[in-house]
Amino acid sequence: MAPPDKRLFRCGARCKDRGVEPTSTPAGEAHDLVSRYREVRAWTERLAAPLSPEDQTVQSMPDVSPTKWHRAHVTWFFETFVLAENEPGFSAFQEQYWFLFNSYYEAIGPRYSRPMRGVISRPGAHDVGRYRSNVDDRMSDLLDRVDEGTLAKIAATVELGFHHEQQHQELLLMDIKHVLSLNPLRPVYAGSPAAATPATPLSWLDFDGGLVEIGHEGSADRGGSFCFDNELPRHQQWLASYRLADRLVTNGEWMEFIADGGYRRAELWLSDGWGRVNDEGWCAPFYWSQIDGVWFEHTLHGTWPVDPTLPVCHVSHYEADAYATWAGKRLPTEAEWEHAAALQGPQEATSPPRGSDVSTETWHPRAAGPADGTLRQLFGDCWEWTSSAYLPYPGFRPAPGAIGEYNGKFMSGQMVLRGGCALTPPGHARASYRNFFPAGARWPVTGVRLADDGGR
Amino acid sequence: MAPPDKRLFRCGARCKDRGVEPTSTPAGEAHDLVSRYREVRAWTERLAAPLSPEDQTVQSMPDVSPTKWHRAHVTWFFETFVLAENEPGFSAFQEQYWFLFNSYYEAIGPRYSRPMRGVISRPGAHDVGRYRSNVDDRMSDLLDRVDEGTLAKIAATVELGFHHEQQHQELLLMDIKHVLSLNPLRPVYAGSPAAATPATPLSWLDFDGGLVEIGHEGSADRGGSFCFDNELPRHQQWLASYRLADRLVTNGEWMEFIADGGYRRAELWLSDGWGRVNDEGWCAPFYWSQIDGVWFEHTLHGTWPVDPTLPVCHVSHYEADAYATWAGKRLPTEAEWEHAAALQGPQEATSPPRGSDVSTETWHPRAAGPADGTLRQLFGDCWEWTSSAYLPYPGFRPAPGAIGEYNGKFMSGQMVLRGGCALTPPGHARASYRNFFPAGARWPVTGVRLADDGGR
Amino acid sequence: MAPPDKRLFRCGARCKDRGVEPTSTPAGEAHDLVSRYREVRAWTERLAAPLSPEDQTVQSMPDVSPTKWHRAHVTWFFETFVLAENEPGFSAFQEQYWFLFNSYYEAIGPRYSRPMRGVISRPGAHDVGRYRSNVDDRMSDLLDRVDEGTLAKIAATVELGFHHEQQHQELLLMDIKHVLSLNPLRPVYAGSPAAATPATPLSWLDFDGGLVEIGHEGSADRGGSFCFDNELPRHQQWLASYRLADRLVTNGEWMEFIADGGYRRAELWLSDGWGRVNDEGWCAPFYWSQIDGVWFEHTLHGTWPVDPTLPVCHVSHYEADAYATWAGKRLPTEAEWEHAAALQGPQEATSPPRGSDVSTETWHPRAAGPADGTLRQLFGDCWEWTSSAYLPYPGFRPAPGAIGEYNGKFMSGQMVLRGGCALTPPGHARASYRNFFPAGARWPVTGVRLADDGGR
C-alpha cells in the first residue's frame, strides 16, 4: 500500500480531532515516548476488558461507535500517521482496515459510513486486539530505533496520537453507557457507585471583570504544554464583573425544577429546545426513568435510585439553559469560565487518578465536597455547558498542511463545554480546553454550573 | 412467572407464523417426537456454528434479526407454549427473556421493538446456547414422562414448533447473508460455490385449465400431513389453459434484460416498482455489484463473478414483473403454479439433503439440469414470485383460540411466492405451501419462472 | 409545438386512466359528440363555480390536486390527444401548459411533480377558464368540420376524454372536500344535507355460486358500451355460494363498533392496518371529530352531527376489514359483488340525476330506502371495499400503442372498490367498473357492504 494521503485525515464529527501545530510538541526523549505510549495504549485495553465481543460490536445510534471500532481507529491513527511514513518497508497490517477505521471515509458513501459501523461484525474484538498488538510492537521498534532527527519530527504526531486516543477513551465509555442503557437486563459495566454523601449548599463566588486574556498560553515549542489548536491564540477579551456558583446543580435541585413544571413551561425554553421537548417527549435527564413513582438513573454501575446530592448529568444545553432561566440565573460564557478556572490555578489534579482495575473505579460524577471558597467540581465530574457558541478565536488560523486542514470544520452549530467529566482520562483536560457538542446532545456527561452578572 | 398469556403470541412480520388447527397433527409417539425434536434443534445450532459472537449480534436492517435472536426466539416458543403449560413446577429460565425474545412485544413500544434487536448485546451468543440446552433438557424430560393423553394434547404444538424453527432456520441464513454482504472484507459463510454447469434451454410445458382444486388436502387428524392454516381450505378454482417455463430465468438472461435497458424503461414497470427503481437506484439484482465492468454476486460462499447459467435470485416482485413484461410473458398465478406442481407429484425430494457439516454444503441456487419434460427447479433453488396477492382462500376461517387469532393478519399488501429455496430446510416446503413477502422485498432468495396463456 | 409524444401520457396515481381499446367506441355522429362534449365540459365548470380562486389553488396533501389543476388537466387531454393530431395548423394555447397539466411529468423531477401542484399560483382560476373556452371552441370547430373517416378515428379518444373528465369531476369534489375540511371556519360547498330518514334493518340476500362470468361484455365495436380496459376480458370464475347484506353499514352501526373498542383491539385488524391505527391515531372515520362528546362529520354541506341512519363513509379498507371481522362477517370479493349486481340488472339509474345548480344538490351518501329484496345502495352512495386486490383479469393484455402502454401500471398494492358514490357523475359507473385505492386511503367516499359464505 502506498502511504495513505494524509490530506484525507479527519476524525469525524464525534472524534473532533483538532490537530496541533505540527512543531509544537517538545521533542521528548524516545524512552519517555515509549513509556507514555504503553501507558495510554494499555488503558484503552483495560477499559474494554469488561466488555464481551457482543458488547463491543453494537452501535446503538448514529452518534455512537462500537467499542471495537474505537480500539481499532486509534490504532489506525498510529499506523497511518506514524508508521506509514517512517517505518522502513512499511506494509499495512490489513489493507482494508484503512477504509474500515478511517473516519474520513464516512463522507464518501453510505456503505461504510458512520451509521453503518454497527453492521461490520468482522474483524471481531479479538482480531482488533491482534491489530493493536501488531501496531504496538512496530511502534516500539520504531521509537527504539529512529535517529534523533526523525524522532523530533514524529514526536508531535505521536503526542497528538496520545491525546486522540484519550478522547476516544472517553467516547468509548460514553458510547458503551448508551449501548447498555437500552438493554432491559440492566447490565453493569463496573462495581458499584460511590456512597452517598451529604448535600452541601451552593455559594456564589465573585469575579472582577476587565480586560482579561483567555486561550492556551502557547504551544510546546514555545515552552508550553500540549494544546489543541482551537485553544489558540491566547487573546484579550473584555468581561463585565460576574459571579459563578461554587458547585454544580444537583439532582435534588433538578427534581425541584421538574416538580415546578420545568419541562412543561414553554416560557422557560429556547424555541429549538421547546421543539425537542415536545418532539422527543423530554421530561427528565437522559438516563432517568420513573419506576413506581421513583426516579432511577442508568449508570455504568447499573441502575440506581437518583441520588439528590450528586450533580445532575446528561442534560442538553437546552435543558441547562431552561434550568438557569427557571432559577433566575444564566449559564457562564466560556471566557468567564476559563478566566475563573485559571485564577484558581491548575485543576487537573482534581480528576481522579485511576488504578489498573477499571471494575473498582468510579465512573460517575461525585458529590461536591464541603464549600471552601473555591470553584468545586471544575474538572472530573461533568462537562459544563456554557452560553458560548463554538466559534474560532479572534486570529485563529488553521495550521498549514494536512491535519490542520480540518481544524475549524466543526465551528458551526455547536456549544462550548468546559471542564471535564468522570469519564475523562486523568491529565487530559485543562482550563483552556474547549469541548463542544450540539445543543441537543444528551449522551455526553454534561452538567450545569450557574452564573450571574456581578453586582446583583 | 405466571404462564404467559398465549393470546399475546404473534411471531411478527418476518416470522409469519400462521398457526395450525390445534388438533391437526398426528399424535406421533413420544419417542419419535423426541428424536425429531433433537434433529430440528441440532440443525439450528449447526447453522450458527460458523458465526462469531459478533456476527450473531448484528441487525443490518429492520427486517433482519440477529442470529442469536433467532436461536433464542425459537427456544422461547417451546418454553412458552409447551413447558409453561405442561412442565410440573414450571419456572422460566430467565424471566426477562420473555420480553426480549417474544416477537409480539415489538408492537408495544420502541425500546425493545424489532428494529432495536441489534442493540441488545446481552445475553450473548454463549448465553443463548445455555438457554437452548436448558430448554432442550426440559423438553426431553417432559416428552419422556408425559402420559399419553397429555402427549396427544401437546403433540400439535410441538409439531408447530418444529415448522416454526425451520422457518427461522431459513431466516437465519437469509439474514446473515445480508449482514455479511455489508462487510467490505467479503466474509464467507461456507465453502465454495458449486461448479458451473452448461446452460440448458428453456422449454414450455402446457397445462389444460378447467375446474381444478388447490389448497392442502386436509389436516393431519384427517389423515393428511402438516400444513399451515393459510393453505386451507382446499377449494375449487377455474383456470384457463396456460403454459409454464420448465426452468427458472437465468443470470445470463437477466443480463440481457439489463443490457436492453430493463432498469431504465418506465414502460416495463408497475408504477410502484418504478418508484423504487428511482428512489433506491436499482440497476441489477440485490446482491450484484459491478467491479471494473464485471458483475459480481455476494453469496454465502463469498463474492464471485455472476455465473450466467445459475438462476437469477434476490429480485423483487417488481423486477420479476418487469422482466416478464420485457420478455412478452407474465408471472404465474399461485393456482396455476400449485396445480402444475401437484400434477408433477411430490417434489420435496428435490431439496438437497443436508449433511452435518454446513461448511461443505451448497447455499445457493443451482443450475437447472437437462430438460426432461418436467418443471425443473420447483423446490430448493429460488422462491418463485407469483402474480397473486396474498389473500385468504375462499372459506378461510381463523382457527378458534389463541394461536389462530393471528392467522390472517398478514393477508394484506404482500405477494405469494411458491416453491422453496436453497436455504429452505429439507422437508419444509410442499406444493401447497404459501410463502409471502411485500412486492419490494429483495433479501429473500427469490427468482422468476415465466408463464403464458395457453394457446399462444 | 410539435405534437406531444403520446407515449408520455399517464394520468398519475390519482387519475388512474386506464385507457380504452382504441377502436372500442361507437362512432357516434358528430352532432351527438359535440352535444355530449358540451354537457360534460359544462358540468365541470358548474362544479367549480362555488369555489373562489383561493379555494381552487390549494393542495392540502400530496394525493389532492387543486381544483384549477383538475379543470386544466382534463382540457389538456383534449388539446393533446385530439387537437394536436387533428387540428389543421395546430398551435398550443400555451406551450408551458403542457408541462404544468401533463400528469406524466410528475415522474421526472420534483419541481413540477404532483406534491408541488399547490405552489403553482399562475395560471389562475380565471386563466384556466380562458384555456377551457379556447379548447372548447376549437373542439367544436374540429368536430363540426372533420370528415367521417377522421371522426371515426377520433371518436374513441373523445369518448375516453369524457370518461376521463368524469373521473376528475369526482376527484375535484373529493379533493375540495379535503381542502375545506382543514379550515377551522368550517366552510360549506353547497346547500344543506338531506333530511334524516328512519333506519331500516339489514337483510341478507343469498346467491348461488357455480361457474359464473364477470368482466365487461365487450367493447363498443362489438356492440357493447364503453368500458375501461381493466374490465376486460370477460372471463369465467368459480364461486362458492355466498350472501350479501342488502344495504351498507350505517353510522349507527359504526358507533357500536367504536363503543366496543373497535379501534383499540389489535385482534380485529390486519397487521398493516393496526400499524396505521397506532401511527396515525385513527379512532373514527376520516372526517369525524368529537365536540363535547358528540360526533360531528365534515361534509360538503358543512359540519353536522353524525346521522346514525346514513351509511358510514370515508373509512379505509383496513377499517372496513376490521369492522367485518368484528361483525363476524367478511367483505365481498369483487367477483361476488359484480355477479350479484349484474343479476339485479342495470343500476346506473340509482345514481341521482343532477340539476344545473350544484348548490341545491346532495353531495353525501343517502340513507337506504326500505328493504325490498334487492341490493340497496349499489351505486351512488359509497364506493364499496372488496376483499380483492387490484390485479389484471386472466387474459388481460394491454392495448397496443400509446395509451395502452400504461394500462396495467397500477395493478399493484391496491384494493378494488365497486359501485359508485354520491360524487360520481351520473352514468359514469356500472356493474363491471373497477375502482381501486390503496388499503389505507380514507379521503375517497368509501363504505362497507358485508358479505358471508353461503349456507351459514
Added chain:
Amino acid sequence: MAPPDKRLFRCGARCKDRGVEPTSTPAGEAHDLVSRYREVRAWTERLAAPLSPEDQTVQSMPDVSPTKWHRAHVTWFFETFVLAENEPGFSAFQEQYWFLFNSYYEAIGPRYSRPMRGVISRPGAHDVGRYRSNVDDRMSDLLDRVDEGTLAKIAATVELGFHHEQQHQELLLMDIKHVLSLNPLRPVYAGSPAAATPATPLSWLDFDGGLVEIGHEGSADRGGSFCFDNELPRHQQWLASYRLADRLVTNGEWMEFIADGGYRRAELWLSDGWGRVNDEGWCAPFYWSQIDGVWFEHTLHGTWPVDPTLPVCHVSHYEADAYATWAGKRLPTEAEWEHAAALQGPQEATSPPRGSDVSTETWHPRAAGPADGTLRQLFGDCWEWTSSAYLPYPGFRPAPGAIGEYNGKFMSGQMVLRGGCALTPPGHARASYRNFFPAGARWPVTGVRLADDGGR
C-alpha cells in the same frame, strides 16, 4: 371575546418579534401616530397589489407564509394588542381570526400550524382586505379620541406594531419571491431590473481595535430612537484591529469561486455546510439555474442572466464562509461590523426611498458605486452574514411582562446578519440592528462582505 391573553403572543420563528421595552417609545402626538400608521399600513397593501388571490394563497415551503396571511397577521397584532385592551366595547372582527392569524398557535397543534398556512383558502385575499379596513378605521377612531394618558400608554405598542409590520413587509417580498420562483411560467412581480453598471474594484478599509462600545444607545424614553431589545444593552467589547472590504462580493467573483471547484472542495467548508452541499446538491446561489451553459437568476423582476457586477445574493452562511475561506479571508464579527458602520455615521439614507408604485421600483441589490473610501452597500442591498452566533448581549435581560417573555427565545442555533437589503422598508434598519437566520437559510436576501485581521 375576552381580551386575548397577551402572554400567548409570539410571532413565530420567521417573524422574530423581539419586543421592546414597553416604555421605550417617544409619546408622539396622536396626529403623528395616525399619519405614520396610515403610511405603514398603506405600504403593505401596495406591496400586495400586484399579486392575484391565487398568488396570495400559496405557501411554497414551511418557512414561507402566504401573502394574505402576512396581511392579516400584522392586522391581528393591532387588533389584539391595541384595540382589544383600549377600544370601548371591543368586539373582534371575526373571532376565528384570532386562531388563524395568531402565530403563537403554531405551537399547539398540527392542524393550524405554520406548515398548514397554505391550506387555509378562506378568508380569501379580499376578505383580508375587509379585515384590514375595519381595523384601520377602528385604529384611527381610537387614536383620534383617546386622552393623552392612554395615548402615552399605547404609543409604544403602536410603534412596535409599525416595526412589526415592516418586518412582515420584507418577509412578504422574500416569501412571494420564493413562491414565484417555483413557477415555470417565470412570473414577474415588478418592472425590469436596474441597468447594468461597470464593476468597481474591491478595496480594504482598516479599523483600529481597542475597547469599543456596541449596542443601541438606549431606548426612546431615554431620548433615543426605537430599537428591539436584542440590540440592548450597549456594552463594551475588545476588538483587535481589522479590515473590511469596502463592497460586497459580486456575482462575477462568485462565478470564479464556482469555476475553481468551490462547491466541490470539502476542505473549504464547515462540516455541516458540506453535508448540505451534498444532501441538497448545492452548486450555485439559491436562485441561480443554468440554461444552455449560461447562469440565470430568478428575481422579482423575472429571470435574467446573472449580472457579474451585482452583489451575489441568496447564499447561506455556509456558502459565505466557504467563499471567505477560498478567498483567504474571513467573515466579520457583528461587533466589527457595527463598530465600523457606526464610525461611518447614519446610513439609513442609503436605503432607496420608495415611490407609491411598486411596479416601477427596484427589488434587487444594486451594483456598488465607485470606491470612495467608505463602506459601500452597507444598507439596502444584501443582509451581510457575520461570523457571530446570535446570542444575548452581556447583561441582556428580557423585558418584564408579556411581550418580553419571548424575547430571547430564538437566541440559539442562528447566525447574525447585519445591514439591510433591497426588500427592507426604508428607515427600518440601523447600524445596531441584529437580523438572524439559521446558517443554512438561503431564501433571505443575503450577501457577503469579506473581513480580515488587521496588520496583514
